[in-house]
Amino acid sequence: MGSRGARLRARSGNAFAPIGARREKRMKKTVSVLVQIDSSCDSPDVIIRTNKRTALVENIVRAVEQCVQEEAPYVTVYQGDAAHRIRQQDILRVHTEPRKVIVRTASGLYEARCPLRELEEALDADRFQRISRFEIVNISRIASFDFSVSGTIKVIFDDGSSTWVARRYVRAIQQALNRTKGAKEGEQ
Amino acid sequence: MNGLWKRAARLAVIGAAIGLLIALGFLLFEHRPETFLGARGGLATALYVLYCCLFGAAAMGGQVVYEIEDWGLTRATLTHFAITLGGFCLLWYLLGLFRPGDLVFWIILASYVAAYFIIWLIQFLSYKRQVRQMNKELQKWKSRQRPD
DSSP states (O other): OOHHHHHHHHHHTOTTSOTTOOOOOOOOOOOOOOOOOOTTOSSOOOOOOOSSOOHHHHHHHHHHHHHHHHHSOOEEEEETTEEEEEOGGGEEEEEEETTEEEEEETTEEEEESSOHHHHHHHSOTTTEEEEETTEEEEGGGEEEEEEOTTOOEEEEETTSOEEEEOGGGHHHHHHHHHHHHHHHHHHO | OHHHHHHHHHHHHHHHHHHHHHHHHHHHTTOOOSEETTEEHHHHHHHHHHHHHHHHHHHHHGGGGGGOTTSOHHHHHHHHHHHHHHHHHHHHHHTTOOOTTOHHHHHHHHHHHHHHHHHHHHHHHHHHHHHHHHHHHHHHHHHHSOOO
16 A cells, blocks of 8 residues: 555545545435334324424325325215215315205205215314304315304305304314314424 | 203293392392282282293393304394393383483483493404404415315
C-alpha cells in the first residue's frame, strides 16, 4: 500500500475500506407494513406509527380511507318494481313518509323496502347521521346549516334541497362532526 | 306521538302537585278568595285550589310542545305562552283581579310577556351559536374527507 492509499483510508476514517471503492449510500427505509391477525378484532384497525405527520403519512391515510369507502356496500332501492343499486355516497338523505322509506339522491327519489332503523344500520356510521325521528342525512352532502327567526334549524344540501333538524339531535350532529377529529387527535 | 302524550301526562301530574303547593302557600298567608266561579266561602277555596292544580298541570304538561320535532322554537314558545297566559288571565278573571283599566294589571302582563321573550331570546341565541359552530365543524369535517 502506498502513502496515497493510506491518505484515502485516513480521510474516510475506515481502515478496512478498499482503496478506490465507492461508499454505498444506504437506502432509507420509508414504510414498514405489519399485519397482525387477531381473532378478537371485529373489523380491521389501521394504526400508523410515526414521529410526525408528513405528506407521506397523509397519503397513506387517504389511501386507506379510499379503500374503506370503496368497500362500503351499495344500497338496494326501488323505483316502482325496478331495483337499483346506488352508492352510499350518492345518497343525500333518507326519510320516512306514511308507510314508506324514501331515499333521496341528486338524480331522483327511490324507495327502500325496509324500515328506517334497518337501513340506518346498513349505512356508513361515519357519513350518515340521524337528524330527527324520521330522517337520516349524508353529512358529506351537506352544504351548510341555517337557523332562522322561526327557530328551525335547516340543513341545506349541495344540490340546493333542504330539510330541518330536530333540536334534540343538535348535540348528536355536533358529536358526529367531531368524531373523526377526536379519533385522529388520539393518534397523534 | 304516544311518547309525547305519556310525557305530557307525567309532567301534568308534577305540575298539578306544584300548583297545589302554590295554592296552599297562598292560602297559608290568608289570601283566600272571597268568590270563585260564583261560589263563596269554603267552596270558593276548594275550587281555587282545584283550578291552581289544573293550571299547574297545563303549564307543565304543555312543555312537551318544545319536544315536537317539526315545530320551531318560536312556535313552541308562542304556544306555551298562550297556554299559560290564557290560564293566568282566566284565574285573574275568576278571582276578580282582571282589571284592564288598572295599571298594575298591565305591568304584570308586560312582565309576563317580557319573561317569555327573554326565555325565547336566550334559547334562540344559544341555538344560533351552536349552528354557527356546526357550520365551522362541517367545513373542517369536509376538509378531512377524501372527495367523492
